[in-house]
Amino acid sequence: MIIAYASLTGKVKHFADRLQKQLPECEFIKVKKTTEINEPFILVTYTFGHGEIPNEVKKFMLSSGRNIVAVAGSGEKNWGEHRYCKASIDIAKQYDVPLLHNFEKMGYDSDVDIVATKIKDLLQKGMI
Numbered sequence: 001m002i003i004a005y006a007s008l009t010g011k012v013k014h015f016a017d018r019l020q021k022q023l024p025e026c027e028f029i030k031v032k033k034t035t036e037i038n039e040p041f042i043l044v045t046y047t048f049g050h051g052e053i054p055n056e057v058k059k060f061m062l063s064s065g066r067n068i069v070a071v072a073g074s075g076e077k078n079w080g081e082h083r084y085c086k087a088s089i090d091i092a093k094q095y096d097v098p099l100l101h102n103f104e105k106m107g108y109d110s111d112v113d114i115v116a117t118k119i120k121d122l123l124q125k126g127m128i
Contacts, residue, residue: 051086
């Protein structure tokens, strides 16, 4: 399974690094504007500005969105509840995939545990 992640400030990368320790069988790929994934993947993304999907994620999803199976998101509550993790919420709705979890900034260890458990459950059930 591929875990694609988008990180602007390094917070989501830190989350992905901790997630990789729990999911060593998964391949982790940093999303760039030119990234294209032609097999099922899970996306972990940040929210940009006032609740927007980051530009590199928008471009990535144009080429690879048909292969997304789930999403998780990072955000900051100090931008307002209506903007908190809005990118992951919007992607889940737009692509009709499960929203695994939302977490603040780089997430706590408990957030990593939640996402890892949900991914393992999806893998065991053969859903991905």
